[in-house]
Amino acid sequence: MKKIIxxxxxxxxxxxxxxxxxxxxxxxxxINKAKAxxxxxxxxxxxxxxxxxxxxxxxxxxxxxxxVIPGSNRDELAxxxxxxxxxxxxxxxxxxxxYLKDIYANKELYFDANNSLRFIVVTKPVAENLLxxxxxxxxxxxxKDVKAAKTKxxxxxxxxIASHYTEDAYNTYTFGDYSxxxxxxxxxxxxxxxxxxxxxxxxxxxNAGFTAYYxxxxxxxxxxxxxxxxxxxxxEDGAAFSTLADIYAKRGDDAASRAILEEGFVKFPQSQxxxxxxxxNYLNKGDNPDKLFELIGEAKKNEPENVSLYYVEGNxxxxxxxxxxxxKCYGDCAVVNPDYEFxxxxxGVIWYEKAVEISDKAQVEFNDAKYNALIAERNxxxxxxxxxxxxxxxxxxxxxxxxxxxDYLKNxxxxxxxxxxxxxxxxxxxNEIVKSGVAQ
Numbered sequence: 001m002k003k004i005i006x007x008x009x010x011x012x013x014x015x016x017x018x019x020x021x022x023x024x025x026x027x028x029x030x031i032n033k034a035k036a037x038x039x040x041x042x043x044x045x046x047x048x049x050x051x052x053x054x055x056x057x058x059x060x061x062x063x064x065x066x067x068v069i070p071g072s073n074r075d076e077l078a079x080x081x082x083x084x085x086x087x088x089x090x091x092x093x094x095x096x097x098x099y100l101k102d103i104y105a106n107k108e109l110y111f112d113a114n115n116s117l118r119f120i121v122v123t124k125p126v127a128e129n130l131l132x133x134x135x136x137x138x139x140x141x142x143x144k145d146v147k148a149a150k151t152k153x154x155x156x157x158x159x160x161i162a163s164h165y166t167e168d169a170y171n172t173y174t175f176g177d178y179s180x181x182x183x184x185x186x187x188x189x190x191x192x193x194x195x196x197x198x199x200x201x202x203x204x205x206x207n208a209g210f211t212a213y214y215x216x217x218x219x220x221x222x223x224x225x226x227x228x229x230x231x232x233x234x235x236e237d238g239a240a241f242s243t244l245a246d247i248y249a250k251r252g253d254d255a256a257s258r259a260i261l262e263e264g265f266v267k268f269p270q271s272q273x274x275x276x277x278x279x280x281n282y283l284n285k286g287d288n289p290d291k292l293f294e295l296i297g298e299a300k301k302n303e304p305e306n307v308s309l310y311y312v313e314g315n316x317x318x319x320x321x322x323x324x325x326x327x328k329c330y331g332d333c334a335v336v337n338p339d340y341e342f343x344x345x346x347x348g349v350i351w352y353e354k355a356v357e358i359s360d361k362a363q364v365e366f367n368d369a370k371y372n373a374l375i376a377e378r379n380x381x382x383x384x385x386x387x388x389x390x391x392x393x394x395x396x397x398x399x400x401x402x403x404x405x406x407d408y409l410k411n412x413x414x415x416x417x418x419x420x421x422x423x424x425x426x427x428x429x430x431n432e433i434v435k436s437g438v439a440q
Contacts, residue, residue: 024126027060031127038137047150050141054157057134060126061164064106074100074115094119095174119171135161135191142196155197162191166204169211178215182208186224202233206240218247238268242277249281257281265295269312279319292316307337314346326350330388344392345405351385352408382412393439402439406430 034053043049067081086102092110093099099110099118110119138157141150169184185208192199209224225244234240241264248257258281264274275292282289296313303309314329327350333343355378362374385408393405413427433439 023063024060027056027063027126031056031060031133038140045144047141047145050137050144051150051153051157054134054137054141057130057137058157058160061130061134063126064122064124065120068107068109068117068120070117070120072117074102074111074117077109077117095176119174121171121175131161131164131187131191151196158191158197162188162201162204165191169204169207173211178211179217182211182215182217182220182224185211200231202228202231205231206233206235210235210239210243213243213247218250222247234264234267238264238271238274240264241268242271242273245274245277245281254281254285258285262291262295265292266299269296269299270308272315275312275315276319279316289316289320305336307333307340307343310336311340311342311346314343314350318346318350323350323354339395341392341395341401344388344395345401348385348389348392348405348408351381351388352412355379355381355385379415382415386412399437399439403433403437406433406439410434 031053034049034056037043037049038053040049067084068077069080072080084104086104086109088103090101090103091098092101094110097112099112100115102109102111106122106124108119108121108123109117110121112118135158138154138161142154145151145154165184165188169181169188172178172184173181185204189201189204189208191197192201205224206228209221209226209228212218212221212224215221222244225240225247228234229240229244235243241260245257245261245264248254248260258278261274261278261281264271265278268274278292279289282291293313293316296309296316299306299309310329310332314326314333317323317326317329327347330343330347330350333340333346337343358374358378358381362371362378365371365374389405389409389412393402393409396402396405407430410427410430410433413423413430417424417427429440
């Protein structure tokens, strides 16, 4: 049924933007007045003059969302925001999730399936560059504060600015604007760098580079990822090294790409991204990848009991197609540490993949004798995978790892389910675990 808007309501709807504009005008006027005061040579020497300018900028920055509390229920917000009503509402999908978007004259509010506010996007700020102006005012205030009487307030103000930039960075990242996200992360780091805060925001520095990389802005990405590495922030599993190496590779500098991968490999030998990057670098250049084994050998001398090095050595051999050597390395893991689950997983996976490879050959073999021989070989490979998979399942305390291993076990036992009752029982057990996602 078509909605009928009463005259009174219509007047209120049209009047609201006028009141908002007046409010914005007042905020801008306050900023301009504070700036004019800062231009007065005598008053410019007073720390409070600059603190006032910073405060006016922050007030204007916060004004569009003054009545909005993140995480609030949509119905609660309707009461808090009073006469401020959305112009329209629509359903949107962001990163695979559905949200209800309320569109206001100066902002957009995004609510999840539980009606909770998840994102706030200011579409019409009171003025541009408010956080930048506030940060500059705080830094000038610090320079004028010769007695250090206001240092605490200045530090708090700059940290608040950094938190706003960080929030903006994550929001724009969620919306897929990686370029804007990179800029915001960089500004978050800059806000607290140097006096008087003196915090190295390693995560924001790294994220500035990582998002720039996603945006295809490789020069910016290189700068910030290098800065992150310099302060020993490497990202998850050494991703800083593999990302920087890819930037060099895109530029055609294979030597620099290899050098940074080798540096990353020393620090994160278990990183698949670093490992695959190194192997590809060697193979693409036609070089001998045995250099990788030299690096592993040096690492073993320093840490002979580091079982992950044997696991990585198995991964290298596997990637190079050296089946027997990989099997030996994965087996060596159990010798070094019988409770290391990933060695058993590596052994199970390589035998399972061998079985798949043999099965593929059998499918195109028309000679019955050869076909039967291949099937027997496949079955033996699967049996070789069973014990290490069972062992890894028993050892692991990680539900996601156990469910992943259960998927392999389910497939193997399914093939042999009619051979023995216990195989059928095992198939049913692991099939239920995979379906439920709950490990026993």
